[in-house]
């Protein structure tokens with residue numbers, strides 16, 4: 001499907017749960033609410049016309065007043081791609097795990113939990129693997145985080 | 157009797173005989189210096205220069221340096237690349253697994269003092285001398301193969317100068 005056809009197909013099937021964002025990019029970007037994540041993900045994977053069977057990427061963005069979890073999925077069968085993001089509360093960021101739907105999400109979710117401190121509900125193995133084993137200094141990718149041994153860049 | 161020409165200070169030929177007098181220290185250290193097998197420990201971009209040095213153009217083998225994939229067979233770690241805080245305990249463990257005498261070369265700015273990641277990186281160890289004792293520092297980002305070769309020659313000279321029981325005291 002071309003991106004425009006894909007936008008129409010998604011609007012027709014999941015229009016009430018996914019709202020299209022105007023990003024100007026070729027890959028369409030949708031926004032969904034955290035409560036709908038699992039149902040939307042399941043429909044995206046199982047719908048015969050959409051069939052998003054490949055999990056490309058999951059990243060988090062710290063926007064200071066909120067977190068955004070950005071998912072990228074693709075369909076190997078239909079050769080199309082789609083991104084969607086979920087807005088999370090900054091004080092208590094929490095999101096459902098999609099690893100039952102796309103098992104590849106497992107490590108991305110662990111990374112998000114480790115570096116951003118976003119709690120993943122129903123994750124099978126939420127353990128540390130990127131930071132040092134004895135790390136106790138918080139979540140380094142958060143904007144309000146400072147390492148104890150940061151050095152100021154010299155004035156040039 | 158090529159050895160006599162190379163180490164005239166320590167070796168003497170008894171006139172008329174086929175006997176050579178030298179010290180155990182000299183022979184041992186000559187041997188150690190000329191067969192420094194190094195542990196492959198390339199963790200970032202500096203490793204590319206290390207590979208280049210090992211390839212035919214710069215020919216590391218002519219110094220007797222052959223890479224080993226196991227710390228048990230290595231005399232030297234050339235730490236080529238950024239050492240993160242996560243990697244640091246692994247480097248220490250590999251160092252501990254090596255048989256003495258063992259040497260460490262810190263190659264590149266990252267291993268000396270954190271390199272370009274010295275400022276505002278939470279993940280990079282700011283110098284591997286916090287983890288293992290370093291014998292030779294080779295500055296550069298990355299150092300050219302010539303610098304690496306020179307560093308190794310300095311290490312060989314250091315080995316030749318050391319006393320037999322030095323490494324036991326470390």
Ligand code: SF4
Nearest residue numbers: 201202264265266297
């Ligand atoms: S010193 Fe420079 S070249 Fe070497 S590992 Fe660090 S960044 Fe890479």
